[in-house]
Amino acid sequence: MHYLAKTFVTVYIFQLTAGYADGQLSPRRVTEHALEDALKLETLNAFVRLTPEQALQQALESEERYQKKQACGSLDGVTIAVKDNFCTQDVHTTCASRMLQDFVPPYDATICSRLKQSGAVLLGKTNMDQFAMGAGTVDSLYGPTKNIWSENLIQDHWRIAGGSSGGSASAVAAGLCYAAIGSDTGGSTRNPASYCGVVGFKPTYGLVSRHGLIPLVNSMDVPGIFARSVSDCLEVLNAVAGPDRLDSTTIRQPYTRLILPEVEKFDLSTVRIGIPKEYHCPGLSSEVLETWSKVADLLECSGASVRQVSLPNTAASIFVYSILNQCEVASNMARYDGIEYGHRASDERSTEQLYALSRAEGFNEVVKTRILTGNFLLLRRNYDHYFEKALRVRRLIAEDFAKVFEPSPAEDRVDILLTPTTLTEAPLYKDFASLTNRDQCAVQDFCTQPANMAGIPAVSIPIRLSRAGLPLSLQLMSNSLNEQLLLSVANWIEAQVGFDSLEHKQECKSSA
Numbered sequence: 001m002h003y004l005a006k007t008f009v010t011v012y013i014f015q016l017t018a019g020y021a022d023g024q025l026s027p028r029r030v031t032e033h034a035l036e037d038a039l040k041l042e043t044l045n046a047f048v049r050l051t052p053e054q055a056l057q058q059a060l061e062s063e064e065r066y067q068k069k070q071a072c073g074s075l076d077g078v079t080i081a082v083k084d085n086f087c088t089q090d091v092h093t094t095c096a097s098r099m100l101q102d103f104v105p106p107y108d109a110t111i112c113s114r115l116k117q118s119g120a121v122l123l124g125k126t127n128m129d130q131f132a133m134g135a136g137t138v139d140s141l142y143g144p145t146k147n148i149w150s151e152n153l154i155q156d157h158w159r160i161a162g163g164s165s166g167g168s169a170s171a172v173a174a175g176l177c178y179a180a181i182g183s184d185t186g187g188s189t190r191n192p193a194s195y196c197g198v199v200g201f202k203p204t205y206g207l208v209s210r211h212g213l214i215p216l217v218n219s220m221d222v223p224g225i226f227a228r229s230v231s232d233c234l235e236v237l238n239a240v241a242g243p244d245r246l247d248s249t250t251i252r253q254p255y256t257r258l259i260l261p262e263v264e265k266f267d268l269s270t271v272r273i274g275i276p277k278e279y280h281c282p283g284l285s286s287e288v289l290e291t292w293s294k295v296a297d298l299l300e301c302s303g304a305s306v307r308q309v310s311l312p313n314t315a316a317s318i319f320v321y322s323i324l325n326q327c328e329v330a331s332n333m334a335r336y337d338g339i340e341y342g343h344r345a346s347d348e349r350s351t352e353q354l355y356a357l358s359r360a361e362g363f364n365e366v367v368k369t370r371i372l373t374g375n376f377l378l379l380r381r382n383y384d385h386y387f388e389k390a391l392r393v394r395r396l397i398a399e400d401f402a403k404v405f406e407p408s409p410a411e412d413r414v415d416i417l418l419t420p421t422t423l424t425e426a427p428l429y430k431d432f433a434s435l436t437n438r439d440q441c442a443v444q445d446f447c448t449q450p451a452n453m454a455g456i457p458a459v460s461i462p463i464r465l466s467r468a469g470l471p472l473s474l475q476l477m478s479n480s481l482n483e484q485l486l487l488s489v490a491n492w493i494e495a496q497v498g499f500d501s502l503e504h505k506q507e508c509k510s511s512a
Contacts, residue, residue: 010502013078013178013232020066020077027066027077031059031121034079038123038176043153046161046170048084048142050124051091055079058121065119074235076119081171081180084125085132086223087212088112095214096140097130099336099343099362109212110247111181111223111240118239123177126167132183132216133329133366135191135444136432137166141364147196147426148174149470156430159470162192162422162444165224169196172226175502179236180226185216186321186441187421187448189224190460190475195426197462197471198501199490201225201233204480205455206251208237209244217328218249220321220452228501230461230491234258237483251481258484263495266488269303273489274404274414278314279447285424291463291472292420298496299418309414311400314450316393318442321449323377323390329367330374336362366437398454405479416489417477420447421460425470447475457483459490462499471499 011019019025035052062077071077082088085095087105089112094100108116115122129139138144138160145166147159161170165182169192172180182189184202193200201224208223215221223240227233242255275296280289300306338344338358345357363371377386404414422444432440451458458477466472474493478486 010175012229013074013227013235016078016178017071017074017076020062021071023066027059027062027121028056030077031055031079031123034123034176037174038171041174041176043146044148044170044174045127045143045145046167046174046176047081047124048094048096048127048140048167049092051122054091055121055123058116062119062121071119073118073239075115075239078120078179079123079177080115080120080236081123081126081168081177082112083165083168083180083182084128085183085214086112086181087214088122088125091125093125093214094141095131096128096142097362097364097367098141100214101141101343103341105212107212110209110244112212114240115181120239126165126171126180128167129164129366130364131214131333131367132164132185132188133370134163134437135187135441136160137163137192138429138433139364139366139437144429145170149197149426151469156428158429159426160195160429160432162195162426164188165226166192166196168226169193169198169200172196172198172228173501178227179232182224182226183213183216184222184224184452185220186325186445186452189226190421190448190458191444193226193460194421194462194473195471197473197499199227199230199233199462199494200460201237201487202451202458203237203241203483204251204457205452206249207241207255207457207481207483209247209250211244211246215332217325218332219324219328222452230459230487230494231260233459234260234487258487260491261488263492266492267303268299268492271304271416271485271489272414273299273304273306274309274417275306276311276314276417276419277308278311279419281423281446283423283443283446284420287425287466288420288423288472292418292474295463295474295493295497296418298493307414309404309417311397311404311450313393313397313400317397317450317453318446320390320393320397321445321453322438322442323386324394326370326374327377327387328374329370330378333363333367333371338362369438394453397450401450401454401456401477401479415478415482415485419475419477421473421475422447425466425468425472451477456480457486459486461490461494462501463493463497464499
């Protein structure tokens with residue numbers, strides 16, 4: 001038997017910074033402990049690159065600010081990890097690919113610069129599916145990320161962390177950091193959050209800047225936030241949200257800091273909860289269904305209005321998402337030609353040969369397949385039949401949400417939609433790998449990608465453990481820019497269920 005390291009992260013962010021302020025805790029010591037734990041838990045493969053020199057320097061600067069009573073924000077001294085598709089100045093940003101294996105950005109993504117301005121300590125870059133194309137964090141140049149909740153971390157008997165932001169989710173779940181940044185295109189934050197038993201939040205499209213996020217699907221990409229609690233997620237959101245002149249898609253109105261109401265004073269009697277019948281779909285496990293029903297009953301018994309609603313285009317959503325995803329991927333990946341930056345093949349007999357070999361060597365099969373499929377769908381003879389038709393159905397999907405959030409008459413309106421996040425608990429790697437990337441994404445993203453199509457906010461929160469001792473989570477969605485109510489309801493549910501994200505098994509069986 002071997003034992004996983006006991007984690008230091010046992011308090012919430014506001015408790016941590018309070019400890020810094022009164023001198024009971026030290027940013028430097030907390031950072032050192034986090035780096036030590038990350039090395040002890042290398043078997044998880046959560047990080048592709050730690051940045052100890054930068055992190056310790058940031059921690060020392062934070063410690064000096066606290067000593068001078070000049071803390072620069074609610075994240076001062078808080079350890080945070082960043083997914084490897086966000087540009088970080090002077091730190092490799094690879095998208096877990098050979099194509100960008102040697103790419104060192106000369107600038108920070110806006111979300112990273114705002115975290116630094118808030119005093120956060122950035123520990124390093126986390127693992128992901130190559131170019132964020134996947135739902136398991138198994139298609140990475142650096143190997144797969146493992147789930148801390150696995151009964152066994154050896155051979156093929158471990159559980160996947162989910163994807164494509166599995167490294168960030170695994171790091172938070174293992175207690176290696178207080179929060180982490182991921183990206184969410186079709187559920188890439190909420191999916192791994194569900195499997196790893198942490199909170200995963202996708203804000204309204206445009207609320208958080210995408211500048212410096214290496215794009216997958218520009219019209220759906222959103223920076224996401226992982227934390228162990230809803231309140232910790234909100235602390236990070238308050239630090240990074242708001243307009244950005246470097247990103248024309250950000251919402252121009254000034255961002256107002258959100259404050260969660262006290263759980264005891266939160267009035268559920270005015271909240272209307274919708275249960276979309278289409279999310280009761282094939283493949284939904286009995287345990288997830290039971291969890292969904294119990295939380296709906298809990299809300300209703302506590303005064304909320306709960307009723308069934310319909311989102312009729314949900315069944316088509318996964319197909320529309322797949323088409324639009326591949327079309328935008330084909331466009332975005334065209335920039336990687338081996339000339340300006342990225343991997344360059346050694347064969348330079350001709351420009352065409354250089355392009356072809358650089359891309360063949362730099363991309364894995366998943367990326368190549370999406371590029372080829374996307375280009376096929378964008379051919380003149382296919383454009384109207386696939387791409388334009390998918391755009392029309394995407395509008396219908398967005399209208400489905402508008403009809404339940406903003407109907408006429410107003411009595412039919414709901415404020416929050418309650419759904420599963422994933423259809424099952426985290427699968428074993430050997431079971432997950434038995435299906436193709438495309439088939440897995442079609443299953444894993446079923447409940448999550450409609451929110452990206454509509455641009456609305458969504459959050460996944462862990463509820464309880466399955467009979468196998470693995471986290472089961474639910475998803476809440478609300479109307480655009482309704483983060484205040486969304487997170488308030490999520491915070492209330494979190495308080496009622498009392499799930500502890502760090503209560504995973506601390507020992508794993510190992511073969512002799």
